[in-house]
Structures are given as structure tokens and as C-alpha cells.
Amino acid sequence: MSKGDYLGEFEQMVLLALLRLKDNAYGVTVRREIQSRTGRQVAIGAVYACLERLERKGHVTSSVSEPEPVPGGRSKKYFSLTRSGAEALKRARDMVRRMTDGVAVDAELDAI
Amino acid sequence: MNEPKPPALARLLLALTAPERDRQFLIHDLAEEFHILIAEGRGKWEARRWYWHQVLASIPWSFKRGGPVMSRGTGDRLTQVTSLIQDIKHATRRLRTRPRFTVPAILTLALGIGANTTIFSVANTVLLRPLPFQQPDRLLTVWESNRELGRSQYPVSPPTLVDLRGNNRVFSHVAAVANKSFELTGGLHPQQVSAVMASPGMFTLLGIRMAEGGSFPATADEPGNDRVVVLSHSFWLRWFGGDPSAIGAALDLDGMQYRVLGVLPEYFWFPQAADLWAPLAFRPDELSEGMRGARYLQVYARLRPNTSIEQADAELTLLAEQLGAEHANNAGWTFELKPLADHLLEDYRRPLLLLLVAVGFVLCIACANVVNLVLVRAAEGQRETVVRTALGATRGRLLRESLIENTMLALAGGALGTVVAFWTVAPITRLAPEGIPRLGDVAVDGGVIAFCLIVSLAVGLALTAIVTMQRSYNTTDGVLRVCGARTGDRSMHRLRQALIVAEVALSLVLLVGAGLMLKSHALLTRVDPGFNTDGVLVASLSLPQARYGAAADQANFYTRVVESLGELDGVESVAATTNLPMAGSTMRFGFSIDDRPEASDGQQLHAEYHAASPDYFRTMGIALRGRSFQPSDIRGTVPVVIINEAMARQFWPDADPLGERLTVVSQSGPVSREIVGVIANVRHAGLASEPRLEVYVPLAQDPWPFIDLIIATSRDDRNLATRVRDQLAVLDPALPLNTMQPMDRLISEWLAPLRFQMLLIGAFASIALVMAMLGMYGVISYVVSRRTKEIGVRMALGADKGRVFRGVVGQAAALALTGIILGSVAALMLTSSLEAVLYEVSPTDPATFGAIALLVMVVSAAACFVPAGRAAGVDPVEALREE
Structure with missing residues (x-):
């Protein structure tokens, strides 16, 4: 497995946000999901840059919706996880689990 | 909505x-x-x-x-990006390898853009940012005005306020405020706190929600319910340490208990800064018929949705007519509406606009200089351009390169300019006179940086446009140029000369503006205010109603204060008055001359009213004819009055007013008083103001609960303030004394706005002059270097050094003279906008124009001395050998 296949922390958060949001994942909801769950200020530009990268890697697909049926209605770009994205996420979680197997992580960390 | x-x-x-x-x-x-x-x-x-x-x-x-995407070209995105990055790298390399061009260009732009960014950040906060209230464009101030009497923008009286609130359909809210100060006890020392008394609906009107607790209930303006306060955020931090349990706590103000209802948010801003807000409540006697003439309330109103200010104006005119018919004191008066933003900002709009124009000029001059530098570079790079064009580089390609290079130059200048702005904003706001709304909030924020970015991009675009217009891409012509490299730059040279003329003209306009203000300032500082300020200290004092309610108590206390402070070592004399000159406060009351009803011509006469202690005129150094007040001029003795020269001259032009009688209205009603003295005129309302009619009565005959103490000292004593404070504490330990300051400061504070504007315009004018002269130096040097050969030939043919020198200087002088003439014409048209800030100087003052023109001429000559000397030093043999 090459180094490029590992997911960065922010990439993981974005993918997990897509997982949570199901078919309502677009710029606003992804950004708000990450910000409200992690408490971290997230720039919309960072979200889009990350989604573009993930799309290039094949972890994410996007589709543009029909414009809203009102004057000046906008269309939205929805994102969803692909099979490969799901695999990558699983791999990342597996790795963490394997590293923590057999260790009472919380207790050990608190003891430091 | x-x-x-x-x-x-x-x-x-x-x-x-x-x-x-x-x-x-x-x-x-x-x-x-x-x-x-x-x-x-x-x-x-x-x-x-x-x-x-x-x-x-x-x-x-x-x-x-x-x-x-930067260009419209074909090719995939990656190629575009790579080629853009390549271009940027290329431009960086070219800029880096020519520091003698790049460094001065960036510094010049940084100065120009930085000055603009600084002034813009001030204008942005003070003028452009909407007022921090809900829908601020619906907020109005309401005034009373009387065309017949020539009164405009008078405050509103309490009964009229009540009528206004009850009888209109155009405002959703009407509220009034008045200033007050309280004596706050309960801490280590008693202290004076500033307060705004406001109608309970004031915060709803402004759309302000409390940060803690709540606002005034609607019934808070009924006497009995009005012992409640709302705290400013800073006072809450200072007095309660930001503790939320302050809500419901009690404050001891003027000896009475007030309950804290709420705390204003930190961002809250209001023209009158105050520690706390209390409800404005009227007793029945404050709403009596007679109080309709007592106009002292500042009234705010919010327009109903879908109502225009014209509709409101029309309805209020009707209401005023109705009130005028019903109440004698309202007759002839009408309402005047003014948007809140106009009311708050109109005094600052013009000076700030003036400064923006001035820095705009500086930026133009900076750009002209950089264009000059770029043109020289373009001339040097002409061979390269021509060769590349011949080898097939497209017009678009060269344009793109030039655009990238100039934009990078401008952005670097802009970036450095932002740094300049970061450094200068704080000192400038500190130097600025007090009272400019929201000056404390001025900062280099996102909006200002965006402005700087836009200005930089515009500069980059402008540079490219000018250079492109000059550059020829015609290959045939180009090939010819490669052969005869030093011909054909005549049109470029003409453009450079035009730029220098424009620079000289613009800097002359700025210098004339600065010169006029300087002269006006010099004249003002020479004005005799009519009183002595040397070694005089002043401090204000106000007596709490609870302990000094009776007039006799106030009078006794003042007598004791003046006596005991007079005994201090180093104090020459001490006096007290109700209104110090140039401190911004006045009282105006009606008067009439006894036995001479014809003097008033059927109209009510008004004069500025002062109550002063016996030694007032001696302490202030005001010349007096007749007698001053005596310690024996107290209540119960013969009422006396002293008038000023302006009044004596108006009503007794040929006679001596001493011994005549005036009936003067005051807090206790009209009193007939004997004139015992006449004093010299004092410039009470400022150095530029004409003396007004003034009457002075003994403080002991008409005491007020507030005074200013004036202490004339015989020597410089830093500890005096402490000793005065200690002495006062002996008389009344619970009485707060406000800061003592030298009398000089009142005058320098009065001059501060003018001085500030003068300083800034002067600084910009100096920068402009230096830049214009650097430009001049550059152009003349360039001309000399281009003409070396010609000069050599002429010298070989017998021209002497002096003649060559004069020739070069003459060329510069012609440019400077053209600039001076054009600049003077422009200045004549523009300086009229300065008229309002000039004192006894005409905006077209010939002496100033002449002096500035001479200055510019001399400096221009100096700028070309070095290149002229170089020209005169040309060795004909060397010059011709190059051939």
C-alpha cells in the first residue's frame, strides 16, 4: 500500500460527515456537521479542497442537483461516499483499532 | 424590511x-x-x-x-497553471535582478498605498460602517426650530416631547435623553459617574439587547419607579468585576438606592459615553405650561416601516401648528428631523473627505513616479522585446508578462503599505482630537485589507495600461529600432514630462492647502482670548443634591472652599464660576434693561449668564472697570451685576452703564440688578468666535450646584493638585473632585481638530513634494544621460560649462513652471472647500500661493542641480569616443 492511500485526519472527518449526512451532504451541511461535532472552525474553502482531493482519489463522487424551482434558485453539489471511500475509511479505523487492541486506552492515557 | x-x-x-x-x-x-x-x-x-x-x-x-483562471487560452488546466507559475517565477527573477528599479518602485507604492489605506481605515470605521443599531437608517433625531427667531436645531422641551409621543402616527418609538452625573458612594472614595437619563423605550428604539439582565420596564418613567439603572459594560467590569450577580444589586447614587436592572453589551456605542443609564422621569411640575420653553432634551425617533422621512416631516409640521395654536410657548416653533447618521457624522464627513482627496493625490504622484521608472525600464528592455517579438512572441504573451510583473510590483507595494497602515493607524487615532465617533474602533480589518488589495490591483492595471500604450509591438518598426536604438522615444519622453508636470501640480495643490491651514493656525494662536492662562489650573466640582440642597449651603461651601484653597502655599488667588471660557458649556437667560423698554425692540433679549465668586476677574486676568464682586455681595444684600464690553457698547454706546439697572432672569426668576462693573470681552466660545453679550452675577447671590474652580499659582508645583485635593477632603471628605488641568489645555483642546487636520495635510503635502522632486530628478538625470553625446559635441564646438548647466536647469524650470501654473489654477478651484476651517485667511490668499510657488520652484531647481552638474562635467573627448 502506497503512502498516498492513507487518509489524513481532516479527510477522515469529511468522509465521516458524508457517512452521517447520507444523501443530504453538500458544502453547508458538511461544514456545519464537522464544526458542530468537533468544535473546530472550518473554512468552506478547506472543505471543497478536501472533497476535490478525495474525488480525485475516487473516494467520493459528486452530482449537481437541478436548480431549486424558485426565481434565481440555486443548484447544489451533493457528495457521496464510494465503495473505495468506504474501504479507505474502514482501513483507517482498523488501523487505529489494531494499534489499541488489548490496551485500556482511556485509563492508560489518563494515568499519564 | x-x-x-x-x-x-x-x-x-x-x-x-x-x-x-x-x-x-x-x-x-x-x-x-x-x-x-x-x-x-x-x-x-x-x-x-x-x-x-x-x-x-x-x-x-x-x-x-x-x-x-487567469487567461482564456486553450489547453488543460494544468498547463495553464504551470505557465502562470512560470510567468510569476520569470517576473520575480526580473524584478529581483534589478533592485535599483524594484526597491524604489515598491517603496514609493508602499508609501502611496499605505497612506490611502490608513485614511481609508479611519473613514471606513467613522463614516462608512453603519451605526451599530438595528436598521440605523430608520433612526432620526428630532429638534425644535423657530424660523422667525432664527433658531434651528434646538432641543425639545418635556411637555412637547409628551405631545410628540402621544400624537404621531409616523414613529414606532420616540425617546429622549439628557446628560447627568451622579455621586457614587460605597467604594473606597466617593466618585463622580457620568449618566444618561433616557426614556425607558430608548433601548428598544435603538434595537439593543442587554448583555446581562433586562432593560427598563415601560413604567420606569413614573416617579417612584425610576430608581433603577442599566450599567455600561465597562462600568460593570470596573465596579462589579463583571459579576453577573450585579443584576438586582443596589448602587448608592446621590445618597439614594438604585437597583441594577441590566448591563449593556460590550459593543454598545452611543454619542454620549456614560457609566450608567437611568430612566428619564418627569414630575408633574416639569410638564407644566411654563416648561414648554425649557428646551433641553435630545430626542430620538424610529420611523415606522413604510414611512418616509418626508411623510414624517409633513405630519410633524401639522402637529407643531396645532401645538402652536394651543400653547403660547410653542407658537412659532416647528419640528425639524435629521437622520441620526447625518447628525452624528456631518462634522467629520468633510474633513475626512478632504484627507481622502489628499492621500488620493499622494497615490497619484506615487503612481506617476513608478510609471516613470517603468518607462525607463521599458526603454532599456526595448531590444529584448523587439527581438522576442521578431522570434514570434505574441502580443498577448508580452502583455500578460507585463501585467504579471506590474501587478506583483503593486501587490508588493500594497503588502508593505498594509504594514505601514498597521503602524500608523494607532498613532493617528491617538493624535486625533477627541469626540470623533467610534475612533477607538478603527483598525486594519478585512474590509481595509480588501480595499488595499483592490487599490493595488488597480495600480498594477493602470501601470500596465500606460506602459502598453507606449510600447510598440510593430516588428518592422522594432527592427529599425534595434539598429538605431536611441531614436523614436520622443513620445515616451513627452509622457514622462507630462507626468512630472502633473506631479508638481498635485503637490502644489496639497502644499497650498497645508500652507493656508498653517497660516490660519498661526493667526489663531496669536488671538488674545481675553483672559490669562499662565499658571492657572482648573477643576470642576459638583455638589450632591442630597447634602447641599439649599442655596445657602451651596453658597457657604463655595466661600469656604475659595478661602481655604487661597491659603495654600504657592496659590495666588482662587475663584469659582459656573461656566469656564472655551470649556464648551454656556447658560443663556433672558434680560431686559430697566426703564428702557425700547432697547429690546419688542423682542426678548438673551445673554450668556455666569455666576462668579469675588476674585474671578482678578484670577482670570480679565480687565475690569468699576468694582468687582465683594465678599459682602450675598443673598439679602443689593443684587448686582457685571456686564461685558460688547453689551456696554451695544446698549450704552455714548454713556457709562455703571449705576444703570438690568433685570436678569435666572433659576429663581427675574431679579433687578445694579450694574457695578464692565469687563473686557472674553472669547468664550472659542478663539475664532466673536464676543457675545455676557452678564456676571455674584455666585453667593445665585449659587448653582456645579462650579469650576480656578486657581492662579505663583510657581510651578507638581504637588499642588494633591494639596488641593487634601484641602477639599478636609472640608468635605465625601466630595469627588474631577481632574485638575492647566487652563492652557482648554485652548489647545479647542485648537486640536484644526491642528490635527493641518498636521496630516502637511505630512501628505511633504511626502508629495519629496516624491515629485525625486521624479523630477529621475527625469532630468535620464535626459542628461541620453544627451551626453550631444552635449559633448556642443562643448567640443565651444559651448561653456555654465551654458550647459543653465540649459539643463532651464529645462527643469520649464517643467516646474508649467506644473506651478496648472497647480495654482487647480488650487484656486479646490481651496474654497477649506473656507470653513480657515480663520481670517482667504482660500485664495495671494501671499500663501506666492510663497508655495516659490518653494516649489526652489526645490525643483535643487532637484536638477546634480544632473545639471553632471551635464556640465561632460568630457567632450570621452563623449565623442563612444561614437
Whole structure:
């Protein structure tokens, strides 16, 4: 497995946000999901840059919706996880689990 | 209702920087969240701040992804980006290898852009940013005015306020405020706190929600319910340490208990800064018929939705007519409406606009200088351009390179300019006179940086446009040029000369403006205010109603204060008065001359009213004819009055007013008084003001609960303030004394706004002059270097050094003279806008114009001495050998 296949922390958060949001994942909801769950200020530009990268890697697909049926209605770009994205996420979680197997992580960390 | 929109500038910035493929989604997403924030009740300001933050934080990401598409060319995105990066690298290399061009160009632009950014950041905060209230464009101030009497923008009387509130359909809220100060006890020392008395609906009117607790209930203006206060955020921190349990606590104000209801938010701003707010309540006797003439309330109103200010004006005119018919004191008076923003900002709009124009000139001069530098570079690079064109480089390619190079130059200048602005904003706001609204909030924020960015991009574009117009891409012509490299730059040279003329003209305009202000300032400082300020200290004192309610108590206390302070070592004399000159406060009351009804011509006469202690005129150094007040002039003895020269001259032009009688109205009604003295005129309302009619009565005959103490000292004593404070504490330990300051400061504070404007304009004018002269130096040097050969030939043919020298200087002088003439014409047209700030100087003052023209001439000559000397030093043999 090459180094490029590992997911960065922010990439993981974005993918997990897509997982949570199901078919309502677009710029606003992804950004708000990450910000409200992690408490971290997230720039919309960072979200889009990350989604573009993930799309290039094949972890994410996007589709543009029909414009809203009102004057000046906008269309939205929805994102969803692909099979490969799901695999990558699983791999990342597996790795963490394997590293923590057999260790009472919380207790050990608190003891430091 | 107009819905708040995302900040347009930030949106534009986002549209300019976002990658094309996501641009629409980014803009729509941010707009959606912006409206979510508004809907969540986070407030327009917070939502706008959030939006700016998002845009600025997203820019780096956009650039990491390749940024906006720069050219329309074909080819895939990657090639475009690579070629753009290549161009940028190329431009950087070219700029770096020519530091003698790049460094002066960037520094000049930094100065020009920096000055603009600084002044813009002030104007942005003070003028452009909406007032921090809900829908501030619906807020008005309401005044009373009387055309017949020539009274405009008078405050409103309490009974008229009640009528206004009850009888209109155009305002959703009407509220009034008045200033007050309280004595706060309960801490280590008693202290004076400033307060605004406001109608209970004031905060609803402004749309301000309390940070802690609540606002006044609607019934708080009924006597008995009015012992409640709202604290300013800073006072809450100072007195309660920011403890939320302050809500419900009691404050001891003027000896009475007030309950704390709420705390204002930290961002809250109001023209009258105050520690606390209390409800404005009227007793029945304050709403009597007679009080309709007591106009002292500042009234604010909010227009109902869908009501225009014209509709409001029409309805209030009708109401005023109705009130005038019913009440004698309202007859002839009408209402005047003024948008709140105009009322607060009109005094600052013109000076700031003036400064913006001045820095605009500086930027123009900076650009002209850089264009000059760029043109020289273009001339040097002409061979390269021609060769590359011949080898097939397209016009578009060269234009693109030039655009990138100039934009980078301008952006570097802009970046450095932002640093300049960061450094200068704080000192400038500190130097600025007090009272400019929201000056403390001035900062280099996102909006200012965006402004700086836009200015820089515009400068880069302008530079490219001018250089491109000059550059010929014609290959045939170009080949000819390669052969005869030093011909054909005549049109370029003409452009450079035109730029120098423009620079000289612009700097002359600025210098004339600065010169006029300097002269006006010099004349003002020479004006005799009519009183002595040397070694005189002043401090104000006010007596709490609870302990000094009776007039006799006040009078006795003042006598004791003046006596005991007079005994201090180093004090020459001590006096007290109700209104110090140039401190901004006045009282005006009616008067009439006994036995001479014809003097008033059927109209009510008014004079500025002062109550003063016996030694007032001696302490202030005001010349007096007749007798001053005596310690024996107390209540119960013969009422006396002293008038000023202006009054004596108006009513007794040929006779001596001493011994005549005046009936003067005051707090206790009209009293007939004997004139015992006449004093010299004092410039009470400022150095530029004409003396007004003034009457002075003994403080002991008409004491007021507030006074200013005046202490004339015989020597400089830093400890005097402490000793005065200690002495007062002996008389009344619970009495707070406000800061003591030298009398000089009143005058220098009065001069401060003028001095500040003069300093800034002067600084900009000096920068402009230096830049124009550097430009002149550059052009003349260039001319000399180009003409070396010609000069050599002429010298070989017998021209002497002096003649060559004079020739070069003459050429510079011709440019300077043209600039001076054009600049003078422009200045004549523009300086009339200075008329309002000039004192006894005409905006077309010939002496100033002449002196400045001479200055510019001399400096121009100096700028060309070095190149002229170089020309005169040309060795004909060397020059001809080059051939």
C-alpha cells in the first residue's frame, strides 16, 4: 500500500460527515456537521479542497442537483461516499483499532 | 424590511479567488449559512464577520487548488497553471535582478498605498460602517426650530416631547435623553459617574439587547419607579468585576438606592459615553405650561416601516401648528428631523473627505513616479522585446508578462503599505482630537485589507495600461529600432514630462492647502482670548443634591472652599464660576434693561449668564472697570451685576452703564440688578468666535450646584493638585473632585481638530513634494544621460560649462513652471472647500500661493542641480569616443 492511500485526519472527518449526512451532504451541511461535532472552525474553502482531493482519489463522487424551482434558485453539489471511500475509511479505523487492541486506552492515557 | 445581505466586497473577493469549478457552489453555500446565522438571531454584524472570516480563510485553499483562471487560452488546466507559475517565477527573477528599479518602485507604492489605506481605515470605521443599531437608517433625531427667531436645531422641551409621543402616527418609538452625573458612594472614595437619563423605550428604539439582565420596564418613567439603572459594560467590569450577580444589586447614587436592572453589551456605542443609564422621569411640575420653553432634551425617533422621512416631516409640521395654536410657548416653533447618521457624522464627513482627496493625490504622484521608472525600464528592455517579438512572441504573451510583473510590483507595494497602515493607524487615532465617533474602533480589518488589495490591483492595471500604450509591438518598426536604438522615444519622453508636470501640480495643490491651514493656525494662536492662562489650573466640582440642597449651603461651601484653597502655599488667588471660557458649556437667560423698554425692540433679549465668586476677574486676568464682586455681595444684600464690553457698547454706546439697572432672569426668576462693573470681552466660545453679550452675577447671590474652580499659582508645583485635593477632603471628605488641568489645555483642546487636520495635510503635502522632486530628478538625470553625446559635441564646438548647466536647469524650470501654473489654477478651484476651517485667511490668499510657488520652484531647481552638474562635467573627448 502506497503512502498516498492513507487518509489524513481532516479527510477522515469529511468522509465521516458524508457517512452521517447520507444523501443530504453538500458544502453547508458538511461544514456545519464537522464544526458542530468537533468544535473546530472550518473554512468552506478547506472543505471543497478536501472533497476535490478525495474525488480525485475516487473516494467520493459528486452530482449537481437541478436548480431549486424558485426565481434565481440555486443548484447544489451533493457528495457521496464510494465503495473505495468506504474501504479507505474502514482501513483507517482498523488501523487505529489494531494499534489499541488489548490496551485500556482511556485509563492508560489518563494515568499519564 | 430589507433583509441583511452578505458583505458585497467579501463576495466579490470570493468570486475573484475561488476556482471556477466550485465558484457558484461556494458563493451559494456561504450565502445560505449567512442567512441561517441571521435566522438563528446571531445579528447582522456577527454574520458579516463570520462571512468575511470564511472568505479570507478560504483564499489560501483556493490558491492551493490552482486559483482562479487567469487567461482564456486553450489547453488543460494544468498547463495553464504551470505557465502562470512560470510567468510569476520569470517576473520575480526580473524584478529581483534589478533592485535599483524594484526597491524604489515598491517603496514609493508602499508609501502611496499605505497612506490611502490608513485614511481609508479611519473613514471606513467613522463614516462608512453603519451605526451599530438595528436598521440605523430608520433612526432620526428630532429638534425644535423657530424660523422667525432664527433658531434651528434646538432641543425639545418635556411637555412637547409628551405631545410628540402621544400624537404621531409616523414613529414606532420616540425617546429622549439628557446628560447627568451622579455621586457614587460605597467604594473606597466617593466618585463622580457620568449618566444618561433616557426614556425607558430608548433601548428598544435603538434595537439593543442587554448583555446581562433586562432593560427598563415601560413604567420606569413614573416617579417612584425610576430608581433603577442599566450599567455600561465597562462600568460593570470596573465596579462589579463583571459579576453577573450585579443584576438586582443596589448602587448608592446621590445618597439614594438604585437597583441594577441590566448591563449593556460590550459593543454598545452611543454619542454620549456614560457609566450608567437611568430612566428619564418627569414630575408633574416639569410638564407644566411654563416648561414648554425649557428646551433641553435630545430626542430620538424610529420611523415606522413604510414611512418616509418626508411623510414624517409633513405630519410633524401639522402637529407643531396645532401645538402652536394651543400653547403660547410653542407658537412659532416647528419640528425639524435629521437622520441620526447625518447628525452624528456631518462634522467629520468633510474633513475626512478632504484627507481622502489628499492621500488620493499622494497615490497619484506615487503612481506617476513608478510609471516613470517603468518607462525607463521599458526603454532599456526595448531590444529584448523587439527581438522576442521578431522570434514570434505574441502580443498577448508580452502583455500578460507585463501585467504579471506590474501587478506583483503593486501587490508588493500594497503588502508593505498594509504594514505601514498597521503602524500608523494607532498613532493617528491617538493624535486625533477627541469626540470623533467610534475612533477607538478603527483598525486594519478585512474590509481595509480588501480595499488595499483592490487599490493595488488597480495600480498594477493602470501601470500596465500606460506602459502598453507606449510600447510598440510593430516588428518592422522594432527592427529599425534595434539598429538605431536611441531614436523614436520622443513620445515616451513627452509622457514622462507630462507626468512630472502633473506631479508638481498635485503637490502644489496639497502644499497650498497645508500652507493656508498653517497660516490660519498661526493667526489663531496669536488671538488674545481675553483672559490669562499662565499658571492657572482648573477643576470642576459638583455638589450632591442630597447634602447641599439649599442655596445657602451651596453658597457657604463655595466661600469656604475659595478661602481655604487661597491659603495654600504657592496659590495666588482662587475663584469659582459656573461656566469656564472655551470649556464648551454656556447658560443663556433672558434680560431686559430697566426703564428702557425700547432697547429690546419688542423682542426678548438673551445673554450668556455666569455666576462668579469675588476674585474671578482678578484670577482670570480679565480687565475690569468699576468694582468687582465683594465678599459682602450675598443673598439679602443689593443684587448686582457685571456686564461685558460688547453689551456696554451695544446698549450704552455714548454713556457709562455703571449705576444703570438690568433685570436678569435666572433659576429663581427675574431679579433687578445694579450694574457695578464692565469687563473686557472674553472669547468664550472659542478663539475664532466673536464676543457675545455676557452678564456676571455674584455666585453667593445665585449659587448653582456645579462650579469650576480656578486657581492662579505663583510657581510651578507638581504637588499642588494633591494639596488641593487634601484641602477639599478636609472640608468635605465625601466630595469627588474631577481632574485638575492647566487652563492652557482648554485652548489647545479647542485648537486640536484644526491642528490635527493641518498636521496630516502637511505630512501628505511633504511626502508629495519629496516624491515629485525625486521624479523630477529621475527625469532630468535620464535626459542628461541620453544627451551626453550631444552635449559633448556642443562643448567640443565651444559651448561653456555654465551654458550647459543653465540649459539643463532651464529645462527643469520649464517643467516646474508649467506644473506651478496648472497647480495654482487647480488650487484656486479646490481651496474654497477649506473656507470653513480657515480663520481670517482667504482660500485664495495671494501671499500663501506666492510663497508655495516659490518653494516649489526652489526645490525643483535643487532637484536638477546634480544632473545639471553632471551635464556640465561632460568630457567632450570621452563623449565623442563612444561614437
